[in-house]
Amino acid sequence: MTNPWEIAAVVLGIAYLLLAMQEKISCWYAAFVSTAIFLVLFWQAGLLMESALQVYYLGMAVYGWWHWQHGNREDGGLDISRWPARQHLVAISGVLLLSAVSGLLLSQYTNAAWPYLDSFTTWGAVLTTWMVARKLLENWLYWIVIDGLSIFLYIDRELYFTAALFAAYVVIVIIGFLTWTRHYRAQFA
Numbered sequence: 050m051t052n053p054w055e056i057a058a059v060v061l062g063i064a065y066l067l068l069a070m071q072e073k074i075s076c077w078y079a080a081f082v083s084t085a086i087f088l089v090l091f092w093q094a095g096l097l098m099e100s101a102l103q104v105y106y107l108g109m110a111v112y113g114w115w116h117w118q119h120g121n122r123e124d125g126g127l128d129i130s131r132w133p134a135r136q137h138l139v140a141i142s143g144v145l146l147l148s149a150v151s152g153l154l155l156s157q158y159t160n161a162a163w164p165y166l167d168s169f170t171t172w173g174a175v176l177t178t179w180m181v182a183r184k185l186l187e188n189w190l191y192w193i194v195i196d197g198l199s200i201f202l203y204i205d206r207e208l209y210f211t212a213a214l215f216a217a218y219v220v221i222v223i224i225g226f227l228t229w230t231r232h233y234r235a236q237f238a
Contacts, residue, residue, distance in 0.1 A: 051210070058086035059214040066218060069181060070225040072232065077114035084110060094206045097161045098151065098171035105175055113182035129184045129233040137187065140176055147172040163202055170199050186233050189226035193219060
């Protein structure tokens, strides 16, 4: 059965990503509303970590809006930046460790669906959302992995529109990476 709230969250989720790709601060408004809807949907579907992630996303929508508004440029905007390889290694190791711990806890103490995969996509998204708010170029590459794995989770929980959203996200994040790469290089031209 088609859930109109899921469709609304999907449409706003696509709007968020397309606006973020264009570095439009209004992306954070779409993110906030989409997130509020997904919070309820994921809780009802038994994806506890994904539901908890939505609470974080609500806060990050506010933080991202503020950070993009009061960035590192004279005009208040925020430039795109990059991390060295060592920082990526630390970040990925942290995500894997947190995923193992929360996956174990969820598998032992809850009836969560796919506790380890749900944990990995959640902790990965926590990190990567922060990377978007900080305008780190590599966020788009992280999203390819997270969104790709999320598609499986959502199909398994019969959230088909959400799975389609994340399939679209995979395509959009590839375009976003290419777009931000051009913008990053133009900063130094």
